[in-house]
Amino acid sequence: MKDKEYDAIVEKIIKTKSFGRSNTYANLLRYLVASSIKNDVPKETTIAADIFGKTTFDPSQSTLIRVYVYNLRKKLKAYYQNEGRTDAYILRIPKGSYRIEISKKHNNKTSPFTKLYSKPWLATMLILLLASVLTNFYLTGQKKQIGLVSEQGLWKDLLHSKKTTMVVLGDLFIYTERDSTINLDRNIRDPQINSKADFEKSKSNLARPGVDINIPTYSLLIQSSSIWIKNLTEIFFSEDKDYTIRSISRFNPKELQDHDFIVVGMIKTLGIFKAYFKNSDFDFNPEEDELIYNDSTNKKKIRYKPSGNPDSYHTDYGFMAKFPGPNNNTVYLLGGIWDTGATQSLKNFTNHQLLESLTKTMKDKFGELPQYYEVLFEVNGVDRMELSSKIVHLNKIEKTRDVWEVGS
Known part of the structure; x- marks a missing residue:
């Protein structure tokens, strides 16, 4: 097959309704086909520079290219299920590769430019390895789901923001x-x-x-981190949204200016983001591993501390807050005193049913969805896995509360 014939196939696909009207995806498909014809399979950094103009792209810190190629696979699949049902040739992108394969329908033989091998990406940090493995596992076994979160709900600021979202995971200091x-x-x-x-x-x-x-150059991630990444990946992929990942031990405070944040982990592991409690109705006491609620109405302090054995039946407390960042950005803090509470806080923010329930509770109490809020959950669990939760406190907080004016 000549290059012009490949070009004709590509242009036919791009013009269809199933493919959509995105110039970015059209350019990406043209680029990958041209590279494959030349037996020059591009790396993520090359794609980022040539298609997206990102000359300093770091694939270990961003899923951008993987998201777009995943969606491109879905567009090709939709095309061959509709307008391309009678096509003689099929274009496809094998999972884990950026090489385009072309084959005759009902024929397993592929064109010569599909025979080279691409080098797999190896993560250098445990958290990024977890993200990659779980993302690939999810995408292999699940269909893309649309509308997992409401664009006018608790995810509104993240979905409409022009800033990249950074997920910061609380890791264990050793x-x-x-x-x-x-x-x-x-x-x-x-x-x-x-x-x-x-x-x-x-x-x-x-x-x-x-x-x-x-102090070593590495830290430890708790087992629940894999669950957190899996749950967040479902949301971000459903909304075609890019995000980056950091562990708190590798977080640079200078990045506070440039992103929106989802911060997840046991409260004692959340580093600079614990500054939130210096200007909140809650205090966190790391020595006693407890949250203290300052009840101004009744002029008393209420202490919340986990009880039971975390390896069997126990009660934990999860904490969820949304507050303004220092540069017109937004921070979502999803924590727990133990990891059970942290997992439940994240689940309340990513599970469709629980998210809808929390949204309704806020609207019923405040008559609207508050822009900023804080929630304390009581969580019952077994073997560090959550079983059930209930809201203990739900407060609307004012934007004038400046978390970052207190020393951090």
């Missing part, structure tokens, strides 16, 4: 011990040490003869 007396290396997780600042304060108490104590 430190290392090198015991030269017995030639042993250890990784230590101390629940009372959740940041570099905590470590420096405790370092003198940790010192022992013959033991070197240091």
Whole structure:
């Protein structure tokens, strides 16, 4: 088949109703076909630069190219189910590849330019590996769902914002011990040490003869992180929305200006975002692992602390807040005292039924959806998995409450 024949097939597809009217997808298809004909399968960074003009694109921090190629596969599938039912040739993009294959219908033989192999992308950080694996698993087994969230609901600001959304995951701080007396290396997780600042304060108490104590270049993610990414991926893919991922240990405060944020994790692991509690009706006490509600109406403090065994039946508390960022951006904080509460807070924000229920509760109480709010949930769970939850406090907060004016 000659190049002109490939071009004719591509242009025929692009002009159809099933493909849609997006110039970006049309240019992407033309680009991938031309690259495949030349036996030059592009990398994500090349696609980002040539099609989207992103010369500093980092595929380990953004799903942009994977989202677009995934949607392009869906457009090709829709075309061959409709206008292209009688076509002699079929274009397809195999999963995990950016190479276009062309084959005759009812014939497994593909054209010569489909025979080269592309190098798989390897993630360097555990959280990004989890994101990639779970995203691919989800996309392989599920059809794209439309309308998982309402454009006028609690996701409104994220869906309409021109800023990229950054998902920040609370990871567990660890430190290392090198015991030269017995030639042993250890990784230590101390629940009372959740940041570099905590470590420096405790370092003198940790010192022992013959033991070197240091901070490693890595941290730990809790098991629930995989659930959080899976749930958020469903929403972002359903809305054709790009997002990036950071762990709190790798978060640069300078990025506060440039993104909207979804921050998920146990409250004690949320780093700079714990500044929220310095100007809230809630306080967080990390020493006692408890949230304290300042009840101004009754002039008393109410303490909420998990109970039971997290590996069996227990009660936890989840916390959800939406508040303004420092640069006309938005922060969604989805946390818990334990990971059970954090998972439930995220679930209330991503599960369609629970999201609709929370939306209705807010409208019933305030007569509208407040722009900013904070919610405390009581969560019952077994083995760190949530079973049920109920709202304990639901407050509307004013935009004038400036989280970032207090030291962080």
